[in-house]
Amino acid sequence: MPKITFMGAGSTVFAKNVLGDSMMTPALENSTIALYDIDGQRLNESKLMLETINRNNGSKAKIEAYLGVEQRKDALRGANYVVNAIQVGGYEPCTVIDFEVPKRYGLRQTIADTLGIGGIFRALRTIPVMLDFARDMEEVCPDALFLNYTNPMAMLSGAMQRATGIKTVGLCHSVQVCCEGLLRELNMEYDEKVQWKIAGINHMAWLLEVSKDGVDLYPEIKRRALLKNQGKLPQPPIEEVLERARKEHGGELSQEAEQHLREQHELYEKYGKHGDMVRLELMRRFGYYITESSEHNSEYGPYFIKAKYPELIDRFNIPLDEYPRRCVNQIARWDKQRDELLANHNLTHVRSREYASYIMEAMETNQPFKFGGNVLNTGLITNLPSNACVEVPCMVDKSGVVPTYVGALPEQCAALNRTNINVQLLTIEAALTLKKDYIYQAAMLDPHTAAELSIDDIVAMCDDLIAEHGDWLPKYH
Numbered sequence: 001m002p003k004i005t006f007m008g009a010g011s012t013v014f015a016k017n018v019l020g021d022s023m024m025t026p027a028l029e030n031s032t033i034a035l036y037d038i039d040g041q042r043l044n045e046s047k048l049m050l051e052t053i054n055r056n057n058g059s060k061a062k063i064e065a066y067l068g069v070e071q072r073k074d075a076l077r078g079a080n081y082v083v084n085a086i087q088v089g090g091y092e093p094c095t096v097i098d099f100e101v102p103k104r105y106g107l108r109q110t111i112a113d114t115l116g117i118g119g120i121f122r123a124l125r126t127i128p129v130m131l132d133f134a135r136d137m138e139e140v141c142p143d144a145l146f147l148n149y150t151n152p153m154a155m156l157s158g159a160m161q162r163a164t165g166i167k168t169v170g171l172c173h174s175v176q177v178c179c180e181g182l183l184r185e186l187n188m189e190y191d192e193k194v195q196w197k198i199a200g201i202n203h204m205a206w207l208l209e210v211s212k213d214g215v216d217l218y219p220e221i222k223r224r225a226l227l228k229n230q231g232k233l234p235q236p237p238i239e240e241v242l243e244r245a246r247k248e249h250g251g252e253l254s255q256e257a258e259q260h261l262r263e264q265h266e267l268y269e270k271y272g273k274h275g276d277m278v279r280l281e282l283m284r285r286f287g288y289y290i291t292e293s294s295e296h297n298s299e300y301g302p303y304f305i306k307a308k309y310p311e312l313i314d315r316f317n318i319p320l321d322e323y324p325r326r327c328v329n330q331i332a333r334w335d336k337q338r339d340e341l342l343a344n345h346n347l348t349h350v351r352s353r354e355y356a357s358y359i360m361e362a363m364e365t366n367q368p369f370k371f372g373g374n375v376l377n378t379g380l381i382t383n384l385p386s387n388a389c390v391e392v393p394c395m396v397d398k399s400g401v402v403p404t405y406v407g408a409l410p411e412q413c414a415a416l417n418r419t420n421i422n423v424q425l426l427t428i429e430a431a432l433t434l435k436k437d438y439i440y441q442a443a444m445l446d447p448h449t450a451a452e453l454s455i456d457d458i459v460a461m462c463d464d465l466i467a468e469h470g471d472w473l474p475k476y477h
Contacts, residue, residue: 231272
């Protein structure tokens, strides 16, 4: 049976999803599951939680835990699949640095995990660690498939694909929920008859086609989206929204999720504001809907977060400092959530929609599975650079992952993608060469950063970020 190694297993809830999915899949239920982390307490918590699920599923899997760099090769040895979910530097100190240093220069961010100055530095501290993983894998499991879930997805997956011999595909859940989420948001029905096609780059892939029974849904989508951003689209009653959400989440909804839905419903009813105003505006202007959320996409371009036009923040309901806020809230409620997971001796799992278990199942059973994957652009999207990491439909079976040919994106979509790819490619160059000039150039070409700061301030900000990261970064020259 296969061996699945999970890097960053201290991400307990995500480990529950991916590895719980594996234990609920007949082709994977007898796997050896190797958990790896550098935090002993979080590693042990994940092991205890997964052992409970495994026990309640007949103790079919074998679960092992490996702590620290000294045991990393043993965790990887003989693995068939390696799932990556690490966060180098954590919330403190590194995420705090990513936000607070740019603030001193007047540069504000929302999530800072994919692009922008925060995404650049998250990549610079993560790529060296992943290259260490790759060197170990080339020695002890050279044929394993590396499934990357860590952001910045395109930079990290692209570095692995270009600089190592490890078979790597990046996975992001925003693809499989994109079309359904859009239709639900606009009070349109979503079922198995709806057909869609998505391609582009991670967090800025485009819903290129959406139809039902051969009818193009985009005209109606755009009509409703315009009404929604004007606060004029009628909303269903909150109880109907909650009931639909419960069904979509297996019958249960967390207290936090229910509160968020109630707040969003009230915000729209009172003020005509909602959480997806940026994406609907981008669809209005560029013609196509984007996969990742508005709080992400608000910082991928020069249009929405602007010190000169502070009214845009309110107009498009943009949550500045959203990721630190989420981190603080998550840390505050973790003790309770951990106790609920560990103390529940009847803990079970229902297979989620995360791609990982379905990809591994397809490779074990030779039954093909289609998914959205982040792969090297080997002519797949003809009007994007060949050394970019792109997000396209992929097929997988026992022979491995095979990405599909997309052709040319609509030119305006490709153009917007290229502004982000510029930053991604230069950040990868910085990580691979350790040349500081590439860091400066990546930041100077970032659309949001360049729209707000002068070249001198960008260089000074990068120097400050390098200094404050200290040993979290390698030495640049």
